[in-house]
Every structure is written in structure tokens, then in C-alpha cells.
Amino acid sequence: MRRWRIPAGVWIGGAFLALLAFPLVQRSQYYQHVMVMTMMAAVLASSWNILGGYTGYTSLGHAAFFGLGGYLVALAHNYLGWHPFISTWFLAIVVMAVALLLGWIALRTHGSAFVVVTIAMVFIFRIVALNLGDITNGARGLTQPRPGWGGVQWSPEIIKIPFHYIVLALLCLTVLVSWRIRLSKFGLGLVAIREDEGKAEAVGIDTMVYKVLAFGISAYFVAVAGGIYSYFFTYIDPQFIFNIFTSVTMVLIALLGGRGTLWGPVLGAFIMEPLGDWLVGTFGGTQIHLAVFGAILLGVMLFMPQGILPSLSEIRIRLTRRRGPGLSSG
Amino acid sequence: MTRMLQVENITKSFGGIRAVDGCSMAVERGSITGLIGPNGSGKTTLFNLITGFHQPDAGQIRFDDRPIHGLVPSRICHRGIGRTFQITRLFWKMTVLENMIVPVRQVGWRTLFSRGVKEHEEQRALELLALVGLVDYRDEEARKLSFGQQKLLEFAAVLMADPDLILLDEPAGGVNPVMIEKTMEFVEDLNRQGKTFLVVEHNMRLVMDLCQHVIVLDHGQKIGEGEPAVIQNDPIVLEAYLGSTNHAGA
Numbered sequence: 001m002r003r004w005r006i007p008a009g010v011w012i013g014g015a016f017l018a019l020l021a022f023p024l025v026q027r028s029q030y031y032q033h034v035m036v037m038t039m040m041a042a043v044l045a046s047s048w049n050i051l052g053g054y055t056g057y058t059s060l061g062h063a064a065f066f067g068l069g070g071y072l073v074a075l076a077h078n079y080l081g082w083h084p085f086i087s088t089w090f091l092a093i094v095v096m097a098v099a100l101l102l103g104w105i106a107l108r109t110h111g112s113a114f115v116v117v118t119i120a121m122v123f124i125f126r127i128v129a130l131n132l133g134d135i136t137n138g139a140r141g142l143t144q145p146r147p148g149w150g151g152v153q154w155s156p157e158i159i160k161i162p163f164h165y166i167v168l169a170l171l172c173l174t175v176l177v178s179w180r181i182r183l184s185k186f187g188l189g190l191v192a193i194r195e196d197e198g199k200a201e202a203v204g205i206d207t208m209v210y211k212v213l214a215f216g217i218s219a220y221f222v223a224v225a226g227g228i229y230s231y232f233f234t235y236i237d238p239q240f241i242f243n244i245f246t247s248v249t250m251v252l253i254a255l256l257g258g259r260g261t262l263w264g265p266v267l268g269a270f271i272m273e274p275l276g277d278w279l280v281g282t283f284g285g286t287q288i289h290l291a292v293f294g295a296i297l298l299g300v301m302l303f304m305p306q307g308i309l310p311s312l313s314e315i316r317i318r319l320t321r322r323r324g325p326g327l328s329s330g
Numbered sequence: 331m332t333r334m335l336q337v338e339n340i341t342k343s344f345g346g347i348r349a350v351d352g353c354s355m356a357v358e359r360g361s362i363t364g365l366i367g368p369n370g371s372g373k374t375t376l377f378n379l380i381t382g383f384h385q386p387d388a389g390q391i392r393f394d395d396r397p398i399h400g401l402v403p404s405r406i407c408h409r410g411i412g413r414t415f416q417i418t419r420l421f422w423k424m425t426v427l428e429n430m431i432v433p434v435r436q437v438g439w440r441t442l443f444s445r446g447v448k449e450h451e452e453q454r455a456l457e458l459l460a461l462v463g464l465v466d467y468r469d470e471e472a473r474k475l476s477f478g479q480q481k482l483l484e485f486a487a488v489l490m491a492d493p494d495l496i497l498l499d500e501p502a503g504g505v506n507p508v509m510i511e512k513t514m515e516f517v518e519d520l521n522r523q524g525k526t527f528l529v530v531e532h533n534m535r536l537v538m539d540l541c542q543h544v545i546v547l548d549h550g551q552k553i554g555e556g557e558p559a560v561i562q563n564d565p566i567v568l569e570a571y572l573g574s575t576n577h578a579g580a
Contacts, residue, residue, distance in 0.1 A: 201403040
């Protein structure tokens with residue numbers, strides 16, 4: 001069979017170039033904003049996927065690392081004058097260290113107990129942020145100076161563009177690391193843990209080290225994103241940034257696109273985030289977007305339980321198998 | 331012969347039940363040792379204690395003269411003990427080849443992020459797969475294999491970690507006679523190459539043919555041991571399996 005197929009490299013290269021050109025072509029502030037948020041969602045879901053997809057541990061606690069990254073960056077900016085675009089990469093290492101410690105505790109539990117423990121993490125961080133008023137300014141939240149560089153504030157017309165490129169860079173890095181992990185010994189071990197953790201132990205995989213490391217790495221990119229996010233909005237408060245809905249969104253996006261696949265979380269983000277924005281834009285401040293997300297999740301679970309990408313490749317295999325014999329005999 | 335594995339006075343209770351009750355036994359280096367006993371006599375629990383899946387309530391386990399009780403299973407595997415499971419456990423959605431590669435021992439942080447399947451590892455995996463007749467299935471998901479093939483794959487994968495002592499939990503359970511023959515040949519070959527085996531098995535013909543030494547458990551205790559021919563006629567062993575001799579004689 002001679003079916004014309006576009007090589008993966010062309011798809012990826014094309015998408016990358018399109019994203020590179022996007023803010024230069026699309027001058028609308030609104031669409032530029034949606035694109036930044038979409039790529040950020042792709043970062044969050046891809047990073048979550050390293051733990052939740054490869055390793056099979058469903059964490060609802062990643063909003064804690066998102067928020068911690070946001071707070072550290074905002075504090076370093078306000079008190080020390082560190083520019084968020086630079087500091088976020090380093091401060092996320094601090095968040096990663098915190099995640100390694102928390103993971104070392106939380107990953108002793110499995111299944112739904114792990115989910116509950118990670119939910120508790122988000123609430124603990126929120127309570128701490130609310131009550132450390134001297135540092136975090138409590139419920140009033142933290143405000144940062146308007147974005148700029150070297151004492152010059154970016155004008156409103158171009159303000160989204162620097163954010164577009166830094167989030168794009170972060171997205172590329174996240175996907176690259178996720179890809180390297182998937183092809184490595186480490187990734188093979190993570191998938192083995194997902195399949196049968198006891199068996200993985202029996203054949204010599206130090207499951208605790210693997211899991212904790214996956215937890216830490218997957219917290220890192222979420223924390224970097226949190227730092228950029230706090231600067232993007234120049235305002236954060238505990239209710240807003242330590243929000244369980246942020247965690248849930250990561251899970252939904254990964255499930256939609258294909259949990260455990262490399263590109264599934266990215267694809268999921270590029271469907272969910274613009275759709276969410278459109279719904280909110282069209283129907284206003286109602287809760288209808290939540291109902292639609294619920295319906296989408298239901299549909300995915302019913303008709304393609306593995307997510308879009310795995311289901312598509314399954315359909316392709318089925319089609320080629322069905323056509324295969326007919327063509328070779330004819 | 332030297333003692334490779336030594337179990338000393340080991341006890342393990344689950345709730346009120348003493349699954350293993352002050353059991354002591356040893357496995358000689360280079361031997362194929364059988365572990366038999368009626369259902370519920372503690373054989374699998376003993377396996378789980380040796381491989382670190384259970385922690386003993388009391389007693390010691392020594393391997394190559396170093397204590398191994400209290401270690402996590404992966405550490406014990408690194409010390410050189412491999413095992414199969416009574417009910418075959420594989421990474422079902424991973425390919426046959428990947429199932430072979432996962433047990434390859436990794437040393438150091440740098441290898442952790444190196445390529446998942448290396449050429450020399452693949453080479454060795456394919457050699458072993460050829461020995462068990464699974465080389466054509468290398469890219470199939472493990473769950474698609476037949477029951478007997480899955481047992482062979484589990485066995486072959488254990489060898490990828492290059493253990494010195496291999497614990498087989500019912501290698502012939504539910505496997506057809508041809509496959510049993512194949513498994514026995516495989517074990518004997520490896521034994522000649524220097525591997526030591528501890529085998530739990532209910533198929534008596536296999537135990538008698540294969541093992542040089544047999545240990546009998548009942549109610550979590552060792553009730554006898556010796557050469558297969560001797561064990562076969564030991565009245566205490568017969569009693570454990572068939573009930574009291576009075577009844578059997580009547």
C-alpha cells in the first residue's frame with residue numbers, strides 16, 4: 001500500500017514554526033493571551049504526564065508546585081529585584097527539592113490514597129500562604145511591578161510577546177525532557193512501575209528512587225510555569241494560585257490527549273484551553289464551561305478511554321490491517 | 331559444597347496464622363533444590379521472605395554469608411537472587427523485548443538517562459528469547475502470549491539480571507507436558523553453567539527428576555529433607571501429604 005504520510009518531523013517542525021511566527025502574524029491581544037495560556041497548559045500537562053502518565057501515579061497536588069513557584073518568583077522579584085524570566089528557572093529548583101521531599105513521603109501510598117494525599121498538599125500550601133502574612137501578604141495577595149526589562153516597561157501592545165516566547169521555550173524544553181525520559185532506562189523503569197510495581201521491584205528496579213525522581217522532575221516544569229504565570233498576571237493570591245482546579249485541568253488535558261504519550265498532553269491543551277476561553281467568552285461568567293468539560297471527559301472515557309492520540313493510532317492500525325490483505329491479493 | 335542461602339529460625343505471622351514457624355533451611359551452591367509441601371505449608375511465604383516481599387517477624391536470612399532480611403526486593407535482586415511468581419507477573423502492555431530489558435541491572439545515575447534499549451542488551455535478550463522460542467514475538471505485547479509462553483518469558487527475563495540463585499515458584503503449573511520438558515532442560519542447562527535453583531513445585535515427577543535435594547515443609551516448618559528417592563518414602567512426609575498413616579493403612 002502506498003499511502004502518503006507526512007513524517008513526524010515535518011509536523012513538529014511546522015507546528016514549531018507556526019508558534020514562532022504566531023505573535024508576529026496575529027496582532028490581537030486576546031488571541032496572543034489565549035496562546036500563552038494554551039502553551040502554559042501544555043507545559044503543565046506534559047510535566048504532569050511524566051509522573052501521572054509514565055509512572056501511573058495520579059497527582060492532584062501539582063497546583064502546590066505551581067503556586068510555590070509563583071510565590072517564590074514574586075517574592076524574589078519584589079524583595080530582591082530578581083527578574084522573573086531568569087529567576088524562575090533557578091527558583092524552580094528549590095520547588096523541585098521540596099517536591100522530592102514531599103514525594104518521598106507521599107509516594108509510600110498508592111492509588112486513591114495517593115490522590116488524597118496530594119490534594120492535601122495543595123491545601124497545606126494554601127493555608128501556609130494565607131497565614132504567613134508578613135511574607136506573603138496573606139489573603140490580599142502579592143502584586144508585582146508591570147512587566148518590563150532593564151527599567152523599561154513593555155508597552156501594552158507588545159506585552160504578550162515576551163511571554164509568548166519564554167513559554168514557547170519552556171514548552172520545547174518540557175517536551176524534550178519528556179521525550180528523553182521516555183526513551184531512557186529511567187523511562188522504561190517508570191512504565192514498568194505503572195504496569196506492575198511489585199514485579200518491577202522484584203527484577204531490581206529501585207521503585208522508590210524512580211518514583212521520587214519522576215515526582216521531582218514533573219514538579220520542576222510546573223514550578224517554572226508558575227513563576228512565569230505570576231509575572232504574566234502581576235498579581236497572585238493563595239486562593240487563586242493554590243487551586244485544585246489547576247491540578248484537575250492538568251489531569252483532564254492529559255486524559256483527553258492521551259495519558260502516557262509524548263504529544264497527547266500538548267494536543268489536549270490545544271483543544272481544551274482555547275475551547276475553555278471561547279466558552280467563557282461566549283457565555284460569560286457562567287459555569288457552563290465546567291459542564292462542557294465534564295461532557296468532554298465523559299465522551300472521552302466512553303469512546304476513547306486511552307485518549308485521542310492512542311485511539312487515532314489504533315484506528316490507523318486497524319485500517320491498514322483491513323486494507324492490507326485486499327491490496328496484496330489484488 | 332558451600333551454603334549459598336541460609337534461612338535461620340524464620341517466623342512470619344499474618345494475623346493469627348503462623349505461615350512460617352521457626353523454619354530453618356539451606357541451599358547449597360550449585361544445587362537444584364526442591365521445596366515441596368501441601369497447600370498452605372508456607373512455601374510461597376518463604377519465597378516472599380527470601381526475596382524481601384515480606385519482612386520476617388523473627389529469624390535471619392543470609393545470602394553469601396551476608397544478611398539480606400530487611401532489604402527491599404530490588405536490593406536483594408541486586409545481590410543476585412532472581413525469582414518468578416506462582417501466578418506469572420509480566421509488564422503486560424510492554425513488548426516481549428522490553429520485558430527482557432527492564433531487569434538489566436543499572437549502575438550509576440548516568441546510565442539512568444542513557445538509551446533505554448542498548449544494542450548489546452538487545453543482543454543478549456534475543457539470544458535468550460531464541461532459547462525459549464520467543465524470538466519471533468519480540469515486538470508483541472506480553473499479554474498476547476499464551477500462558478506457557480508467558481511463564482517462559484518470565485523465566486528468561488529473570489536471567490537478564492544474571493542472578494546466581496533463581497527461585498522458581500511452580501514453573502510447571504498449568505503448563506503442557508512439552509513445555510515442562512523444555513523448562514526442565516533449560517534449568518538443567520543453566521545449572522551446569524553454575525546457576526543455583528530453589529524450586530517450588532507440585533509436579534512430583536518434575537521434582538524427583540530435576541532436584542538433587544528436596545526440602546519438605548508443613549505448617550510452616552521443615553519436616554524433612556534429603557535426596558528425592560529417600561524423601562519419597564519418608565513416613566513423615568507421606569503423612570503430611572496423605573493424612574495419618576493409620577488412616578492410609580486402614
